[in-house]
Structure formats: structure tokens, C-alpha cells
Amino acid sequence: MSTRRNFISFVSTLGAMAALPQTESQATAKKPQKIKVGQIGTKHAHASGKIGTARKYSELYEFIGVVEPDDQQWNRVKATEPYNGVPRMTQEQLLNVEGLQLVCIETEVKDLIETAQASIEAGMHIHLDKPAGTNYSGFEKLVQTAKAQERIIQMGYMFRYNPGFQFIFQAIRNGLLGEVFGVDGVISKKIGDATRKQLAEYAGGTMFELGCHLIDSLHVAMGTPNKVTAFPRTTFPEKDALADNMLAVFDYPKATATIRSAMLEVDGFRRRQFIVTGDTGTIILRPLEKPVLELTLESATGQHPKG
Numbered sequence: 001m002s003t004r005r006n007f008i009s010f011v012s013t014l015g016a017m018a019a020l021p022q023t024e025s026q027a028t029a030k031k032p033q034k035i036k037v038g039q040i041g042t043k044h045a046h047a048s049g050k051i052g053t054a055r056k057y058s059e060l061y062e063f064i065g066v067v068e069p070d071d072q073q074w075n076r077v078k079a080t081e082p083y084n085g086v087p088r089m090t091q092e093q094l095l096n097v098e099g100l101q102l103v104c105i106e107t108e109v110k111d112l113i114e115t116a117q118a119s120i121e122a123g124m125h126i127h128l129d130k131p132a133g134t135n136y137s138g139f140e141k142l143v144q145t146a147k148a149q150e151r152i153i154q155m156g157y158m159f160r161y162n163p164g165f166q167f168i169f170q171a172i173r174n175g176l177l178g179e180v181f182g183v184d185g186v187i188s189k190k191i192g193d194a195t196r197k198q199l200a201e202y203a204g205g206t207m208f209e210l211g212c213h214l215i216d217s218l219h220v221a222m223g224t225p226n227k228v229t230a231f232p233r234t235t236f237p238e239k240d241a242l243a244d245n246m247l248a249v250f251d252y253p254k255a256t257a258t259i260r261s262a263m264l265e266v267d268g269f270r271r272r273q274f275i276v277t278g279d280t281g282t283i284i285l286r287p288l289e290k291p292v293l294e295l296t297l298e299s300a301t302g303q304h305p306k307g
Contacts, residue, residue, distance in 0.1 A: 035061035038094045040115050041107030042068045042077050044129050046156060050104045052082040064097050065089040091115075095122040105129060109202065113138040116153075120145050129156035131212045134202065157216040164291030165217050168276055168283055172221050176301060177278025183222060183250075183257035184275040185214035187288070188268035196242050196263065205232060205243025211261035214274060218250060218257055221276065227251040235264060 039051050054063050065087035068074040077083050094100065095118070103119040104127045105112055113133035119126050120142060132139045132155065146153050159165045171177055187210045191199075202208050207215075207230070228250055232243040244264055250257040265271070273286035281297040300306045 034059075035102055036064055036097065036100045037061045037102040037104065038064040038066065038089070038097065038100060039104040039106055040067040040091055040094065040119065041105065041111070042066065042073060042083070043070070043108045044106040044112075046129050047104075047106035048077070048080070048082040050106055050127065050129070051086070054104070055082065055086075061102070064100060065094055067091045067094050091118065095119065095124065101125055102127070110134055113142055117142050117145065120149060120151050120153075123149065123151070125152040125154075127154045127156065130216075131204075131208055155216075157213055159213055159217045159288065160220065162288065162291055164285045164288065164293045165220075165274070167293060168217075168274065168285065169220055171281075171283060171295075172276065176281060176297075176304070177276060177283065178280030178298075179254060180222070180276060180278045181255045182275075182277040183218060183255065184277075185218065185257070185259045185273065186261070187211060187214050187272045188260070188262040188265035190266055190268060191263045193239070196240050196244070199263070200240040200242040203243075205234075205246055206261040206263045207232070207243070207246040207248060207259070209261075210263075211246060211248065211259050214259045214261075215248070217274060218259065222250070222252060222255065222257060225250040225252050225257070 037054050039047070039054070041047060051063070051066060054061065063086065066083065067089055068077070069090075074088060078086075078088070094103070101124065103124045105116045105119065106129055107115050109131060110133070112128060113135060116126055116128050116132075117138070126146075128142075132142075143153065145151075172180060188206075189210070199205065199209055204212075228248055231247040231249075233245040234241060235244050236242075242263065245262045246260070248259045250259070262268070269289075270287060272288045273284065274288060275285070276283045280299070281295065281301075283296075284294040285291055286294075295304060297304055297306055
């Protein structure tokens with residue numbers, strides 16, 4: 001789920017754009033306008049978190065309504081805390097609301113890109129939950145459209161805003177760890193049969209659903225690898241086709257990295273980790289949320305002591 005930190009950082013960006021005063025007198029006479037925001041979809045695993053955050057921080061924006069075309073799904077969620085009292089709208093109604101600026105895209109994964117494309121074409125900034133659909137060419141088109149229309153796309157990769165990961169990114173950029181030669185990431189959990197059935201629709205399995213978070217962080221930290229080798233495993237083929245235990249090895253000119261993700265691990269949240277090793281230091285980030293970071297250095301560097 002996107003945290004307050006990352007969602008509000010995006011909203012603050014829009015707020016700065018919306019509240020930019022034309023004159024000094026206007027700046028003193030008017031309060032910044034609230035940002036009008038809506039949501040399309042309630043079936044994504046993080047959908048309730050998005051609308052819940054938006055409604056909680058009502059001093060920042062005005063929540064307009066939610067689009068959910070599935071009657072059965074709407075009946076399941078409409079009385080729950082995040083959605084209670086929120087107007088249900090059609091997509092056409094929402095995208096034509098005067099002054100609407102931001103749309104959170106929270107449909108099923110297979111519908112994310114099509115919905116996002118329609119929202120961008122309607123002139124909206126969007127929060128697009130992960131993973132960004134099943135068609136990379138569709139995502140490329142979405143990005144091109146957003147650039148052409150000067151619209152913002154915020155992806156639902158929350159670790160980009162995690163202070164532990166931000167420290168890692170900065171440490172690598174500044175050479176704090178010396179020559180980085182290894183990265184090891186783990187992100188797992190245990191799921192039930194109903195969730196397995198849903199995820200089995202997607203060929204990427206647990207790496208598509210969970211591992212994408214750490215792949216995103218690895219790309220920020222290390223850039224594009226020369227080669228990626230995948231090791232997908234299906235533990236219960238008699239039950240479903242879900243690749244529920246996966247390992248990926250990323251090959252860089254001077255380093256290797258591994259990302260492991262499983263949907264079978266008991267108490268998997270506790271062992272989620274991201275470890276970066278260099279020839280002068282190591283960073284261990286575990287757990288990832290709430291982040292606990294351990295830095296070990298061969299010698300004192302700047303404000304960081306040896307050890």
C-alpha cells in the first residue's frame with residue numbers, strides 16, 4: 001500500500017501547481033485550492049488504502065467519487081470504512097467533473113493501463129498502482145501520452161519513498177560503499193487459495209506481484225542489468241499454475257544481484273530485506289517496513305564511523 005509519505009508527496013506536487021499565485025495580493029487573499037481527486041476501481045489490493053488516505057487528508061484535497069462498474073464488488077465494499085458515503089460514479093461522469101486533477105487507478109491489474117490511458121487523455125494526473133498492466137507497449141504509449149500532455153504519472157512503488165531505500169540510493173551514488181559487487185533482495189508472504197487463483201492469471205507469478213517492488217528499487221540503485229536469468233517454480237501444479245517461488249539473477253559488469261520472492265513463506269513480512277555489499281561497506285535493510293537499516297564501514301567516512 002502506498003504510505004502517507006509517498007501519496008502526500010505526489011499530492012503536494014500537484015498542490016504547488018494548483019496554488020501557484022498570479023499576483024502577490026492573490027497569494028495573501030486566497031488559501032490554496034483543494035485538489036479534486038477521484039478513484040477508478042476498487043479491486044486492486046491497494047485500492048482501499050488509496051481512497052482511505054485521500055479522505056483522511058481532506059485539508060489537501062476534495063474526494064469526488066469512485067468508479068466501480070461491477071455491482072457485486074460495489075455491494076461488497078460500499079459500506080466499508082474507506083468507501084462509506086462516497087458517491088459511486090461512471091468513468092465518464094468522473095472524468096468530466098469540472099476541475100478534477102488527479103485520478104487513482106485501482107482496477108484489476110489487467111485493466112490498469114487502459115484505464116490510465118483514458119484518464120491521461122482526459123487531462124488528468126494519475127496515481128497508477130503496480131504492476132503497470134500486462135502489456136509493456138501499452139505502458140510505453142501511456143508514458144508518451146503523459147509526456148505530450150505534461151501530466152504526472154506516479155507509480156505505486158512505495159519503496160521509492162522509503163527512507164531506508166533513499167539512504168541506500170544516496171549511499172551508492174556517493175560511493176559510500178566503494179565498488180558495489182552484490183545486492184540481495186527478498187520479499188515474500190503467504191497467501192490463501194483464493195488469492196493464488198487470482199494471481200495465477202498472470203505469467204509473472206510472485207515476481208510480477210511482489211518482486212516488482214524490489215526490481216524497481218534495484219533499477220534505481222544499480223541501473224539496467226546486462227542480463228536477467230529467471231528461475232520460476234510452481235509448488236502445487238495440481239492446484240494451480242501460479243509461479244509461487246521465484247528467483248531472478250541480475251548480471252551487471254562488476255556486480256550480481258538476486259531478487260527472491262515466494263507466496264509460501266510463513267511470516268514472510270519479517271524477513272523482507274534489501275542488502276547491498278561493496279568493497280568498503282555493507283548496508284542491511286531489514287525489515288523493509290518500518291525500515292531498520294544497519295551500515296557497516298571498513299573505515300570512517302564523513303559523519304559515519306568505522307564499523
